[in-house]
Amino acid sequence: MRFAIATLGCKVNQYDSELIREALIASDHTEQAFSTQADLYIVNTCTVTHRADAENRRLIRKALHLNPQARIIVTGCQALTNPSDLKSISGQVEVIVPNQLGNTLNINIPRMLKRFSGHSRAFVKVQHGCNIYCTYCIVPYARGNPQSRPSKEIIEEIITLCENGYKEVVLTGINIGLYEGGIAELLDQIFSMTPIPRVRISSIEPWTVDARFLNILSKEPRMCSHVHLPLQSGSEKILKAMARPYTKPYYHDLILSIRNISPDIAIGTDVMVGFPGEDDSEFNETLAFIKELDITYM
Secondary structure (H helix, E strand, C coil): CCEEEEEEEEHHHHHHHHHHHEEEEEEEECECCCCCCCCCEEEEEEECCHHHHHHHHHHHHHHHHCCCCCEEEEHHHHHHCCCCHHHHHCCCCECCCCCHHHHHHHCCCCCCCCCCCCCEEEECEEEEEECCCCCCCCHHHHCCEEECCCHHHHHHHHHHHHCCCCCCEEECCCHHHHHHCHHHHHHHHHHHCCCCEEECCCCCCCCCHHHHHHHHHCCCCCCCCCCCECCCCCCCHHHHHCCCCCCCCHHHHHHHHHHHCCCCCEEEEEEECCCCCCCHHHHHHHHHHHHCCCCEEE
């Protein structure tokens, strides 16, 4: 059987798609580009924005056009939050929640990756889910409560990836700072138990960063000199409306602390503009706050 996978959204979705890919190849199926005629199309959806939902629909229609007789399976976050929207596109579309995908396709989805196709560095999912419920965010409804992978399994996966030629892994999760036992403890185990030359952390929420993590970030030579800390707004009013569990002074002091211990580190952030209730005053407050911060990219 010829299959094609399209993945939208975050690194966690990309990791999940790679597990599906490995399972299908292990079952003697052949992968090909999504732009070609296949027997099976899988769309791993994102639903974090309305644009993501629109792209999900576009890819499903593309698959229907490429091969009207193909099997089309839609999974991922929108399959969990709004399956009826996806099913309404065509009666040919099968909407399958992620944990039922193996049974549906009659494949054994592995617990760990051996490779990460098309990437020079491999993503390693260490955590799943979030229970913070920021007011703008649908992710906790799609991904559920926090769950952490056992460190032993993560270590084994990283060693395998390293043996297969990968020089860098990116630890990723829905809210990676909620890793049970602490992300710093996991990092210590990775550095002591694996030979991987470089470890990078994907986006980490500011309130989950502690002194132990910062110490590793600044002193561990195999830790990539990079951290991404979402801000979302520089207005106290809007932060409260978003239900973000930190204040402007906290975020400012965190950036200052990082710069003090590691002046050359790359610091990234995210900012939302036009949040409901934001007027010119809140926008300008955010703008002025960003100008105060020593941020590398936004």
